[in-house]
Amino acid sequence: MELKQAFGAALKKLRSERKLSQEDFSDVSSRTYLSTLERGLKSPTIEKVDELASVLDVHPLTILVGCYLLQDQPTSLEKLFSRIRAELSTEIEGLSED
Numbered sequence: 001m002e003l004k005q006a007f008g009a010a011l012k013k014l015r016s017e018r019k020l021s022q023e024d025f026s027d028v029s030s031r032t033y034l035s036t037l038e039r040g041l042k043s044p045t046i047e048k049v050d051e052l053a054s055v056l057d058v059h060p061l062t063i064l065v066g067c068y069l070l071q072d073q074p075t076s077l078e079k080l081f082s083r084i085r086a087e088l089s090t091e092i093e094g095l096s097e098d
Contacts, residue, residue, distance in 0.1 A: 001070055001071055002040065003043075003067070003071065004040040004041070004042070004043050005039075005040030006040075006067045006068070006070040006071045007037070007040070007043065007044070007063070007064075007067040008037050008038040008039055008040040008041075009038075009040070009067075009070050010063055010064075010066030010067040010069075010070055011034075011037055011038055011052065011063055011067075012038040013066065014056050014058060014062070014063060014066065015038075015056065018056060018057070020055070020056070022034045022035060022038075024055065025052065025055050027055070028048075028051035028052065028054070028055055029048070029051070029052065034052075037052075046060075049063060049064065065077070065080065068080060
């Protein structure tokens with residue numbers, strides 16, 4: 001599954017789980033644009049991910065993590081978080097040294 005399609009699937013899954021319609025996102029997005037995202041035809045900006053997450057009442061990373069869990073090389077949530085934790089701890093160490 002391509003990244004855009006995985007993002008769309010993750011977004012749609014979260015929206016459906018919360019029993020929200022595409023119209024419920026009208027303050028941040030048109031129904032047409034949301035539909036193109038869910039079908040994997042477009043990629044959102046980071047600002048748009050943040051806006052969508054606010055309507056879903058989730059952290060933006062929840063959508064992104066869901067996306068990467070659906071991609072071609074599926075991994076477990078634990079493995080993904082372990083990798084992220086390791087990468088961020090290295091990044092944080094580098095920032096504190098500056």
